[in-house]
Amino acid sequence: MAGALGRMGRTVADMVGADPDLTLVARFDRPDAAGDGLVSQAEALAACDVVVDFSTAAASADLAAAAAARGGPALVIGSTGFRDAQLAAIARAAQKVAIVSAGNFALGVNVLLGLVRQAAATLPADSFDIEVLEAHHARKIDAPSGTALMLGEAAAEGRGADLQKVAKRGRDGITGARPRGEIGFAAIRGGGLVGEHAVIFAGEEEILTLAHSARDRGLFARGALAAARWASKQPPGQYDMQDVLGFSKKA
Numbered sequence: 001m002a003g004a005l006g007r008m009g010r011t012v013a014d015m016v017g018a019d020p021d022l023t024l025v026a027r028f029d030r031p032d033a034a035g036d037g038l039v040s041q042a043e044a045l046a047a048c049d050v051v052v053d054f055s056t057a058a059a060s061a062d063l064a065a066a067a068a069a070r071g072g073p074a075l076v077i078g079s080t081g082f083r084d085a086q087l088a089a090i091a092r093a094a095q096k097v098a099i100v101s102a103g104n105f106a107l108g109v110n111v112l113l114g115l116v117r118q119a120a121a122t123l124p125a126d127s128f129d130i131e132v133l134e135a136h137h138a139r140k141i142d143a144p145s146g147t148a149l150m151l152g153e154a155a156a157e158g159r160g161a162d163l164q165k166v167a168k169r170g171r172d173g174i175t176g177a178r179p180r181g182e183i184g185f186a187a188i189r190g191g192g193l194v195g196e197h198a199v200i201f202a203g204e205e206e207i208l209t210l211a212h213s214a215r216d217r218g219l220f221a222r223g224a225l226a227a228a229r230w231a232s233k234q235p236p237g238q239y240d241m242q243d244v245l246g247f248s249k250k251a
Contacts, residue, residue: 007217030059061082
């Protein structure tokens with residue numbers, strides 16, 4: 001378990017401990033972390049079949065490079081907020097090891113992705129505006145969330161658009177009229193919110209809202225462990241939860 005001292009790291013560890021088919025062989029966190037049964041990254045990589053990683057984007061990129069350098073183990077990465085260089089490092093590592101990377105491991109969210117893609121393909125851009133809304137706890141450090149970006153990508157794919165060209169990450173001041181085809185994002189941070197996501201397709205005469213609410217972190221941990229079981233049997237490559245759940249044609 002990477003990022004073992006975090007909230008998700010502890011949740012995953014507890015769930016592994018309650019599953020007789022799984023064994024938690026090592027836990028590690030940032031290099032200066034000590035005690036609480038933690039080991040070094042190198043010790044953990046040598047001891048396990050799969051690493052489940054809920055740490056930070058930078059730590060995940062470094063972990064992927066380290067795993068690739070030794071030819072394993074497989075990785076399940078749940079970190080978000082990646083920069084382009086970090087994503088490129090993970091893609092290179094996936095040439096040597098199996099890596100499942102997802103902004104959200106919940107089954108419902110992955111079904112939602114398909115619904116958003118289909119709705120975006122069906123509802124014309126000149127008649128329906130798309131807004132992605134998300135809300136998380138006060139300790140989350142990146143915005144929009146990884147899940148919100150996944151939903152934005154799904155909407156852009158449905159419309160055959162490049163999200164980087166049509167995304168609007170925030171509005172402030174005199175912004176002018178909303179351009180047609182724009183995909184907007186709004187983020188809320190506060191308290192202990194686990195995860196709320198909604199995609200609004202707003203027309204002049206009707207509004208369609210597709211939404212998902214997370215009630216407990218256990219659902220993410222269960223999805224990550226399902227991904228870990230799946231990744232342990234896969235050849236090197238870069239995968240996501242669509243592959244794990246059999247939704248992707250390449251799986």
